[in-house]
Amino acid sequence: MKTHEVGNVVELKSGGPAMTVNLVIEAEGNNTIVDINYINLGFKKGDVVCSWFTNNKLEEAPFKAATVEACEE
Secondary structure (H helix, E strand, O other), rough: OOOOOOOOEEEEOOOOOEEEEEOOOOOOOOOOOOHHHHHHHHOOOEEEEEEEEEOOOEEEEEEOOHEEEEOOO
């Protein structure tokens, strides 16, 4: 499976808006407070936190790495 990087533009495999990867959980192998919070919610190394706009409102949410893929250019 391809790993995601901060700044990549992705979308859900099931469809939806283009999203920007803001955080890759445990990307550097450091367990920061942010990583630990997501890990406690059931996310694992390589999962991502993305942001996107809905009606000019900035949204943000975590996603399992297997559920997102690079957007077609």
